[in-house]
Amino acid sequence: MADTPEQSGSPKRRQHAFQAPKGTRDFYPDDLLKRRWIEETWRQVALRHGFDEIDGPRFEHTDLYTVKSGDGILSELFSFTRAGGKTAFALRPEFTPTLARMVAARANSLPKPIKWFSVGPYFRAERPQRGRLREFLQWNVDVLGSADDDEETKAQQDAEVIACCVEMLRSGGLTSEHIVVRIGQREIVEECLKGSHSNTDDLEPAFALLDKREKMKPAEFEKAAKDLGLDWNEFDRLAEAVNLAVAGEKRADEKISHWAAPLITLRKELKLLGVAEWIKIDCAGIVRGLAYYTGMVFEVHEVGGKERAIAGGGRYDKLVELFGGPPTPACGFAMGDVVLSLVLQDKGLMPSGAELAQTLGARPDAFVISTGTEESEAALFPLVAQLRRSGLHARHTSRTTRNVGKLLKEAAACHARFAVLIDDSAQSATLKNLDTQEQQEGVALDLLASKI
């Protein structure tokens, strides 16, 4: 724990004593503009796909997480009680349990499909690593349908969710040359396991092994599979047959065709939405760690495989019921800001502070300059206040100089759209467009706002 100033001696030690907690970030203005740009892009892309924004508390009853994931999740949570209180709370590590709770609470009054998104902070009590912090931002996008939705409707919802995710990456300047969306299917994995596994009563260990497969050496995986009673050769043969059937590259037998059907439908829907070139379907290649997924699952990766997943999600048709709601098929994904930022920076696609200030409406409209006469000085602050009151972003120097050349440089340095030079008599002002250098003299002070 950092020393408190009382305990520490020199100013230098003091200064060192206070830092952001490990795995969290301070956002100075340039950092904050980048964060805002990501948040606003998430928000605008979700809105134009017809999703409504929601949010829940930043902490929940710890139960909400253990009921879904078991007590094993406790070590990943920051959990606490109120001084003297007994109720256990935890900082939210993900949004889906909150979402399921909110849907369950109003399931009967909400028209279906429910299309919701949220943007906010999440917390994990893990060791910080590249791409993985203790506090991060996450975008959650979900569609929740009705119990009587048919398979085509569900595939359309899956495709819409994936298209929304892809569209965000496209908005950030990424293309299918940078990014691949890998799609798997848990039900197909289950069928392939049933045809290749000696213990069909408990497939969870096999799912867990497949989820880790890409991080293991082949020999290591093969040994672990053998120990579980899984014939991995047969498993891979079945999965590959499904993949070929989905791609339409090989005629399949009835069993394989039946298994492949949901991915064939999904593939058709993704094509309709114009995102086919971003997709790689590999039915058993992505299984996702979280136990609540029930059908399609997907992960978004940088094609070179350099970073962790940029986003991940899938179908979770049983979760709302677990939280007391009616049967509610659902599909969604989450995207964090940390890996996304690393990928955008690596590709040179993260805009600069000045570009972002303009995009995010943080560019000053007017930089007001007094020439230094008594009248001009007296008019400076009231004019700045008047421009701000009329909705404009107005600034003035905080320096003592009244050298117009120096002040025009300051106006340009802060990227102001206009410089306003109050005349000596403060009866009027000169309005100078700093982009075009055009200027208009003798503008009455009252009319300035309407001309900017």
Added chain:
Amino acid sequence: MADTPEQSGSPKRRQHAFQAPKGTRDFYPDDLLKRRWIEETWRQVALRHGFDEIDGPRFEHTDLYTVKSGDGILSELFSFTRAGGKTAFALRPEFTPTLARMVAARANSLPKPIKWFSVGPYFRAERPQRGRLREFLQWNVDVLGSADDDEETKAQQDAEVIACCVEMLRSGGLTSEHIVVRIGQREIVEECLKGSHSNTDDLEPAFALLDKREKMKPAEFEKAAKDLGLDWNEFDRLAEAVNLAVAGEKRADEKISHWAAPLITLRKELKLLGVAEWIKIDCAGIVRGLAYYTGMVFEVHEVGGKERAIAGGGRYDKLVELFGGPPTPACGFAMGDVVLSLVLQDKGLMPSGAELAQTLGARPDAFVISTGTEESEAALFPLVAQLRRSGLHARHTSRTTRNVGKLLKEAAACHARFAVLIDDSAQSATLKNLDTQEQQEGVALDLLASKI
């Protein structure tokens, strides 16, 4: 603690088991729009006053709060450690310590004055009450200057901060008939105490008593003052003399004039910024509980005194030093969303969901309708995806009906700007402006985005 589903029996009990923690809020779409409107108004008003946005972590080392406020603050904090870890963390109850830490860390490289704001969640482990929740949003606005700033410069910064606060309330539709900004001055209170108190070595108990004065009965206050050794009659006489001198209503002796000087300067600056009618100066009427204030302090109240303070702040010239930075005069305020929302609702100024959707860019641009022919159906999803890709907010029905009249009603119900009716052959579409009812037939599908 809520029962977990495993323990509980009926679906009804289950549903009840999962709720947001006490004192926190779920934001369904209509609630979220209101929250976003407040956040965006805060943000836009701060930006147009020339403040840059920053943020820190949602939790900090607990030390950061105890060093400023002592261990007494611990009962108001949600604090925790990582499983197996020793470092104590606390959810942030306020922003100022984070701000002071961030300024101290870069004090030498940041040009002055530093003008920063932030918008985000804060947490207090207190009993929830009207206007006071365990999780709330807060807007923080601060100016930090240089050690060599003169009194006039500091008064200008005080005035700018107060004007920014007032401008937000004005943007929300409030006027000086609804709201009063009450301004006090801690240095003047100190002088008045020194002239009326038997124990001038420790004025903290007297400050604490004055902070509570308005909530006490006069007799109760008078007894407590007497017990402290405070001659409250003399104190009030001195404070009133200062107030009259500030108002220019009575000529004051040299001592009183000297004490009144900073508020006279502040009053002049506030007048220049056009906010004089919102202000009530009462040098000893507002002292603020937090020990770090050193000069001007203010609180914003509904004039009827019905709710808690909407905002509060003041000058804290010693705080950055406490966190290891150089001497840095500073002034700022915080405004929460809870009391502000109550006041806006009470005055009928909180916009409706539909108004907010339009203000916040959540209104659909296009509602796309298929007439039900095979060609029109096949064109529906690709067209919606294409419009979204070109930056438009596009929707379609999720119902099976293809009755154009019913679908036009659905388009109007979601406040879409345009309905797009794909022709039977899907060669072109009819574009109908739902605000004006004007329509244009035979628009090529590729040209739709440019006409919306």
